[in-house]
Structure formats: structure tokens, C-alpha cells
Amino acid sequence: MYIHQSGIDTSTPFGKMMFQMCGVFAEFERGMIRERVISGQNRAKSQGKHIGRPTNLNEGLTHSIKYMKEQGVGIRKIAKELKVGVGTVYKVLDEVA
Numbered sequence: 398m399y400i401h402q403s404g405i406d407t408s409t410p411f412g413k414m415m416f417q418m419c420g421v422f423a424e425f426e427r428g429m430i431r432e433r434v435i436s437g438q439n440r441a442k443s444q445g446k447h448i449g450r451p452t453n454l455n456e457g458l459t460h461s462i463k464y465m466k467e468q469g470v471g472i473r474k475i476a477k478e479l480k481v482g483v484g485t486v487y488k489v490l491d492e493v494a
Contacts, residue, residue, distance in 0.1 A: 454485060462489045 403419075406412040438448055458479060465475045472490075476483045 453481070454489070459489050462486055463493060466490060
């Protein structure tokens, strides 16, 4: 295989070595980016900022989930009718238990 943009022929030993070196540096760079992102998130959390999407879970929705479960409605049906995720239903019911 020949990588035209970089001029690397991976069928030769030197080409294989160069290709692997590119992979090593790419993996290193990815690791550095990951560390910076995590450190930024930790800094934001320490400053009291919320990470992630805002929740649409409110008191009325929580009450509805609990009531429907008491009436014997299934988890998936609750989620579908209230337009929330199954995980959200489980999260509310775990808080009750």
C-alpha cells in the first residue's frame, strides 16, 4: 500500500516503520487531548458548574412515574407515555426504593 499524501510505501520495512510511528504519535496526541478534556471537566465541576445536558426531570414527572408504577404499568410503557428514557424511569424508581 502506498500513502500518496505522505509519500509512505507500507510494503517496505522503512514504510512500515514510518506508518507505525505515525500511529504512535496519533495515539499519544489522543491521550493528551483526553487528559486535557478530563482536567477541564474536573475544574468546571470544582467551580460548581453542571456538566452535560440539562435534565427535564421535575417533581410532577417523578410523581407520575411513581404513580404509574404503583398502578402496575410496565417500565417501557411508562417511559413511552411520559416521553422519557427507560433509564430515567429506573433512576426515579431506584430513588424510591
